[in-house]
Amino acid sequence: MLNKDDFDFIKTYLPFLNQLEKEEYRFIENAGSKAAYSQGKTILDHENECSGLVIVKSGQLRAFFEAEDGKEITLYRLLSGDVCILTASCVLKNIDFEVMLEAEKDSQVFLIPAAVWGKLADKNIKVKEFSMELVSERFSEVMWVMEQMVSKNMGQRVAAFLLDQSALEKSNSLELTHDTIAKNLGTAREVISRILKYLENDGLLKLSRGRIELLNTKRLNEMNR
Amino acid sequence: MLNKDDFDFIKTYLPFLNQLEKEEYRFIENAGSKAAYSQGKTILDHENECSGLVIVKSGQLRAFFEAEDGKEITLYRLLSGDVCILTASCVLKNIDFEVMLEAEKDSQVFLIPAAVWGKLADKNIKVKEFSMELVSERFSEVMWVMEQMVSKNMGQRVAAFLLDQSALEKSNSLELTHDTIAKNLGTAREVISRILKYLENDGLLKLSRGRIELLNTKRLNEMNR
Incomplete structure (x- = not known):
């Protein structure tokens, strides 16, 4: 359950929330949660993969990919206001890899569970559009990382x-x-x-x-x- | 302009076409084109980047990314029936990299121009969904390539x-x-x-x-x- 201040913060970064119907809106408000992680703590790993949409309130997170042999590669960083959708990969059709998150600084994050996000995206084209834009943005960042690796x-x-x-x-x-x-x-x-x-x-x-x-x-x- | 046989082929791989309205349908039929490329020929490069949606009729294409220093990295291959959407990146919000195509075997391809695709996706949620699924599929393939590179x-x-x-x-x-x-x-x-x-x-x-x-x-x- 999110309080009014939290919800106001989230709305700034998920602009489509203002266009949702009242019940969809309540749905997110009730299902959302807030958590604090101290520096160095793993937020999402193989144990609790696909938790949902992560919105950073404060701090700094590292999003990384873990290869089968345990090697890690940093994909991008998340700062205040950044949204991570790849942590909801199970509700994104055709995304078959997992992204892990780790707090690089003491951080506060909001979480919207994957199942809740999936249901909303199925019903609402604005949510789907937002998902597509987020996935594309991360894809571009990963290509940048790959370019660094190659060149x-x-x-x-x-x-x-x-x-x-x-x-x-x-x-x-x-x-x-x-x-x-x-x-x-x-x-x-x-x-x-x-x-x-x-x-x-x-x-x-x-x-x-x-x-x-x-x-x-x-x-x-x-x-x- | 595509003939009936061509269009029937395309419909198998772009299933949402059956659900379009008649004028949207005609729009694609008129704007679509077909071309043949012999082995070794570059289909899309920096000169004509963002041509549009490519659907392979026959043959084999290599989709690759070119780093700033000219190094190439193969991202995936396209065989008969495969669709490439990253060649329409200019109508995909937040995709800021270009994918090149090269014929690895003598190939025939259909092309739906990027502008036509963009207009359709804006109007029709099925087209947008299809775009999202294609982008996600390619993203997953690229992550696989990256995993190979790292591990x-x-x-x-x-x-x-x-x-x-x-x-x-x-x-x-x-x-x-x-x-x-x-x-x-x-x-x-x-x-x-x-x-x-x-x-x-x-x-x-x-x-x-x-x-x-x-x-x-x-x-x-x-x-x-």
Whole structure:
């Protein structure tokens, strides 16, 4: 059950809600829920896949795909106001992969259960249109990730990842383990450690336990030209 | 303009056509076109991107994505009856990448122009639903390709690619250049040549000019376990 403030927040990001009939509206209000997750916590994994539509109230989530061999690849990030529909894949015809979510910062999220969303989308063309647009948006993001995978070597991808993190955190001193970077880029920790060591020797960054300090963002940027 | 036989063929694969109103129906009949492409010919590239919905009558097409640096990655193949909607990306909201098509065998295709499709989808919920299902299906295929990229090394991917080609061609003797394999897997020709040489030395295949003969499909299969 969502309260009025929560519902007002959601309406900003699901604009079609204003066009729903009163009973459909109540339906979402009653079925929706709110939850808080602390940094590092997995929100959706194989145990509770296809939970439903996730709307981020605050914080930062990482949406990732897990290959059969356990390797992870980050697909996109969700910030306040972002909506994730791939976590409702079971009600999306022909989407046969699962997307996992993890809190990268302390986060608050709203959840609309998959079954509720599915029923609404079947009845209401606005909801279906919204679903289609969300799926297409994520598809485009995934193609972007794929392009990075194809056209950049791992060193360039590490540099780009560190610069992205630095922009997100608004800091050149990043709390990051080699394992976290490996998971984000779908490779092994050893590969990342080797690249980081190389970049450190080159004077581009400084490594310490669980922390990476970017010393020369200009040259890190130039790696991707 | 499509004749009756052509239209009957298309209706089998675009089932919603039977539910359209007469004028919408005529609209597609008049705007649709048919074309033949010989093996190796590019059907859609950057010059004429976003042509529209492609329906394959006969032959085999390769749908691929071209990264900024020119590297290609094969996303999926289209055989008789298959429909490609990503070639109409300009009328799909939020799809901001382009998919190219190339004839891998002599092929005949039908084309419904993007603008015509866009107008229909705006008016008719069945067309919109069909679009959503097609987009989702391709999204799932792309995720599968990405999983291969993340969880397999290039040697395994080459082996899997050769076995796929062998199944498609129903032959162990494949007309394939190293460059073609490189383009399919989004890597450099040199990388592929090295791997093929290694597999040849190992007795798994035999290389000759423009041709690869698979000598031990059992062991090629085992590489992917």
